[in-house]
Amino acid sequence: MDLSNADAPPADAASALRLIEEQQARAARQLNPDPRLFHWPWGVAWLVGFGLLFLRFGPDGRVFVDLPRWLPLTVLFVLLALAGTISSVAGARAYGQVSGESSRRGGWYGSAWFLGYASLMAVNLKVAGLLPEDLQGLLWSATAVGLTGVLHLAGGAIWLDRDMFLLGAWILVLNIAGTLAGAGWHSLVIAIGGGGGLLVTGTVARLRRS
Template sequence: MPSHDSVSPDDDSPDEDIPLGNPADALALIERERANLVRDIAPDPRLMYWPWGFAWLLGFGLFFLRFGPGGRVYADLPDWLPIIALMLLFIAAGVTTGFAGSRPLRRTSGPSSRAGLIYGWSWSISFFSFSVLFSRLAPELPDPKAGLLWAGGMVALTGALHMAGSAIWQDRQLFVLGAWTSAVNIAGIVAGPGWHSLIVGGLGGGGMIVAGILGWRRLR
């Protein structure tokens, strides 16, 4: 039986059984195994960002076509269609990302798993709280401003939660996405009703699609 102190050239043992010649080799092996572990347990960034990116593009795009700047109508759609479409797209995106994010959590335990669970609940509770608040305030406002309140508030919350998530996961790209979303939202609010939907749908949704591509390339 060969000893662990000598390995023949024809030995088929895995790389980790080969003695490491120096600390640099050990560090390289640790980094390689860490990267493999991240690829195994991390959710696909495309499944986490793209559903929301396309939901924003399509949903806010319908709002812009029906409720354009100054009340202009670019497409003669039923009044109820944009909001129903946006809600259905958001639900579909939430289900997709929830499923994609829950699979790695089921394979892990400890502080990271608990942090992911708490972070997910934070999104649900925060959006529900804002919905209750806006449902009380919106009837007191004209329809264009009520729509801006709903859209601007929810997008602002999204940007803030992205930046909070970056602190939890130590993910600089997530902070950049949150800051970008916040900046786009501010620009849309300043531009006013109608323009907000166009700016947030195009730049905000497009930013999420780009984030998914960059995250996927980094993970690979």
């Protein structure tokens, strides 16, 4: 049978090993998408969104930039929705072909995010109206960021992912510090430390993978 060069078997053991390594690397790239897609969109959302919140609703009611009151939250929610879409599409393309225990674990973990934030919204909607306006904003941002940190810790423990676990711990430390500092300062801490931390995590993960 006449085989083309592309279909011909490896000429020696070294060529066969190199072919196996190339196939393994290709499979790894398909099953492990670019980590920047899971960190950079969220980092930009936090950096810009919480940054605008700080500029408009600063500590002790200070207004550093006289933006429309609706603008910071609108920008934050739009960027968060965009980040969620980017990460979801990247995850679906990479893990949609995975089945078995890993698939169930990922599905359950995704459900934890959905149910966790649904529960958070239900509680905050009941409680927020009892607080002054500045503390309402702090309640929403601190609880949402705190839940994000806890879920990152849980994900790191489930998959034994050191970077995810450390990122979750970092987010929680920032959230505690920002909450204790008070309304306004929390937005600044999360914008710089949280958004910057996500951008750095994605960059480091990409460099390590390369």
